[in-house]
Amino acid sequence: MKFAGTEQYVATADLTVAVNASVTLERPLLVKGEPGTGKTELARQVALSLGLPIVEWHVKSTTKAAQGLYEYDAVSRLRDSQLGDERVHDVSNYIRKGKLWQAFEAETKVVLLIDEIDKADIEFPNDLLQELDRMEFHVYETGDTIRAKHRPVIVITSNNEKELPDAFLRRCFFHYIRFPEAETLKQIVEVHYPGIKEHLLATALTQFYEIRETPGLKKKPSTSEVLDWLKLILAEDLSPEELKRDPASLLPKLHGALLKNEQDVQLFERLAFMARGRS
Template identity: 80%
Template sequence: MKFHSTQSYVAPEDLTQAVNAAVRLERPLLVKGEPGTGKTELARQVAASLGLPIVEWVVKSTTRAQQGLYDYDAVSRLRDSQLGDPRVNDVRNYIRKGKLWQAFEADTKVVLLIDEIDKADIEFPNDLLQELDRMEFHVYETGETIRARHRPVIVITSNNEKDLPDAFLRRCFFHFIRFPDADTMRAIVDVHFPGIKQGLVAAALAEFYGLREVSGLRKKPSTSEMLDWLKLLLAEDAAPGSLRAEGAALPRLHGALLKNEQDVALIERAAMMARGRR
């Protein structure tokens, strides 16, 4: 199995090599990069490229590692026992399978996405070490051991909000997705908007990368926001020369690119100071 770019996803050579190395090593692929660089979409495209189903586990601040294995609903079982429900005689009726369990028991190899692992508690990655290493876990309520029928391709994403434990990092193949350069971004745009006028793309890229180069931005516009902006420009049939009004500090429809008032004010101040120096 080899991953490669798909019709809807442009994968640079270093990213392609990282995915294929993780598949060969049978190690989780830990992917970092600034938000909007396509980390989550990568897992979906790996599944599409390899022809595999995908199981997605979206991690939140309240997520516990145990939830990836299973949840035992003791409260419901107690309530049903008080009501005389015969289901209480089988504890399996109160066990909800987690995403790891679903991936382990799948009839075919799957891609398992553990998305934004750094949102959870710092102990979360360590709590999964044994399960990801051995590809099995024990269900204490039933006494059974769940083993993976097929070792899944595991993609783990992180926005670098927290440092991950060294023991966890040792078990992963790591790749940092660099922000696309202009040529790569042009290829991404062509995939999403076939036949788009290249004059509009050139003008939009100039505006986009100009915003990203402004020093002090709290949130630089991302790839996904660039694509949203282009979608709006195409809907309005915008001409390349109309993306910024004469003397304007900000490009047309800048709300697709800039997402907080501090960044808008920063760019407006920078433009005002530049005009004052002329």
């Protein structure tokens, strides 16, 4: 199995190498990068490219590692016992399978996405070490051991909100998705908006990179945000000339797609004010 990108996903050479190295080593691929650079979508496109089903586990701040294995619903069992329900005699009726269990019991190899692992508690990655290493776990309530029928291709994403434990990092193949250079970003745009006029795209991307590189910007716009911006530009049928920034504020047209907080909007307004003062 070799990943080489898809028609819907432009994969750089180093990203392709990272995915295939992870598959060969049978180690989780830990993908970091700015939000909006396509980390989650990568797992879906790996599944599509390799012809595998995907199991997605989206981690939240309240997510516990054990939930990826299973959850025992003791409250429902107690309620059913009070009602005289016969189901209470079989504890397996109250075991809810987690995403790892689903991936382990799949009849074919799957891609398992553990998305935004850095959102959870710092102990979350360590609590999964043994299960991801041995590809098995024990269900204490039933006494069963669940073993993976096929070792899944594991993609783990992180937005770098917190450091991950060294013991966890040792077990992963790591790749950082850098923000795409202009030529790669142009290819990405053409996948989403085939036939976009070259002059319009060149003008928009030049302006986009100028905005991204503005000193003092709190949140740099991402790949997903430039795609949203271009979608609006095409919907409004704006010409390259109409994309010129307002000299009174230096804000781009439809700036709400690119700038997501008032500090960054005010930054451009201040820069415009200072430019007028110098002229």
